[in-house]
Amino acid sequence: MARIRVLVVDDSALMRQILSSILSSDPGIEVVGTAPDPLVAREKIKALNPDVMTLDVEMPGMDGIAFLEKVMTLRPMPVVMVSSLTERGAEVTMRAMELGAVDVFCKPGDAAAGGFAAHAQELIDKVKAASVSRVKALVGKGGIKPQAKLAVTQIYKSSDRLVAIGSSTGGVEALRDIILALPPDAPPIVITQHIPPRFSASFAERLDGLAAVRVKEAADNERILAGHVYIAPGDRHLTVKRSGAQLMTHTFDGPLTSGHKPSVDVLFHSVAEVCGSASVGVILTGMGRDGAEGLLAMHKAGADTLGEDESSCVVYGMPKAAFELGAVDRELPLSRIADEILKLCRSDGRH
Missing domain, CATH: 3.40.50.2300 (Response regulator)
Incomplete structure (x- = not known):
């Protein structure tokens, strides 16, 4: 070779x-x-x-x-x-x-x-x-204008749906495309992206300055609100927990899981346990297998599950592992994922 x-x-x-x-x-x-x-x-x-x-x-x-x-x-x-x-x-x-x-x-x-x-x-x-990544010519990425934000403070209710997204190599750009396509009243989203410490805060700040939704680095023990996106800190796991009818974030130190901290598997397993069918799981571009087992747990718990298809992945590793495990309901190109998330969150159940 x-x-x-x-x-x-x-x-x-x-x-x-x-x-x-x-x-x-x-x-x-x-x-x-x-x-x-x-x-x-x-x-x-x-x-x-x-x-x-x-x-x-x-x-x-x-x-x-x-x-x-x-x-x-x-x-x-x-x-x-x-x-x-x-x-x-x-x-x-x-x-x-x-x-x-x-x-x-x-x-x-x-x-x-x-x-x-x-x-x-x-x-x-x-x-x-x-x-082994797929890179594309840069076209029209430099001039995105910040979108207006509306005051959205709706607290997550048990009847609402939570979106959990996991990504790695190539995920920064993929997440940017999805988040910038969301309306200000989008369902709450929790994200684990493999990213170094300190970089996660900078990433969240950049997206918050451009997106219609609020984007922040997740802190421990905060209420999960509609119209908000919570990104795992680069050196801590992110999970969700329930306090009555509300969902809360939980960030914590711990050993590597599936080779990573933060780990997509850790996030997905917690969403499967706490939210079950009232959730949507999405696995995006990335090297390795992190997230495959967790997405399968979400799938078995009744969640809708999406995977980025090979045509748009920078590295078709994590989505492929999840798909081969039977964890993915449907594979879609990146350009269709934001719309599909919104459509699923407006429905009452799988598909």
Whole structure:
């Protein structure tokens, strides 16, 4: 099998060396070149035709986002952003993923002291996942206007339906498309997206500034309201619980489940137990199997369940695993999922 050809772009010579060394340690990956800035990277893309590019988020004296936008417009390719765990890093990375970057790898805080060793396999896995992803040319993603918000404070009632969504690789853009298509009085939605700590808050803030619904990072023990979207913190599991006729969020630390924290399986299992048939489960693009077992539990509890179909997935991994397990009622392209969610929530039961 041909090795994955990777171009490493970072303004730091030390970081280029570290990233190249980690990636080259895997027999399935070949680092074909490195570049200190977008000008050099542009020429190396033309000359080397890499399968995947790693791109530093914060490079002084240049605009990496503008470079990424050109790449995704003129020569779409899988890109893994390499970011620091800072507020600025999170904001820029979220913009990069909206433009089509496949995933983000966070530099360890103790990188200079050898902290990369514990995260080497994570970087390798993200590059491998990116290599099998489907990327599309960037068209008309830059000028979305914020939508007006209406005051919607309806408390979830036992007769209402809750929507639970799980996603991973490629999910930032997919969730953005779904959430921006929702009306201000949409049913309440809880989401687990595999995303690093701090990035989940930035992601929620960006969406809240654009969507008609309210979007926030989920906090522990808050009422779930119609017209609101709750996104799991990047380092905590999210579940739902009942307090009388109301639903409440519950966020907590804990071990990895299905290889992840937050875990889609953890969220889906809680929704199956607490809401049963008064729920809709949706599994979107992502690598691996997280969410498949949980969605099956929702399906068995009487919930309507949807999966993103292969044609629109960046990585058809999680939806495929759920479908093969018998957890998915119907597969739909991303462009139809928001409408289907709303239609199901207006109905009284499955289908």
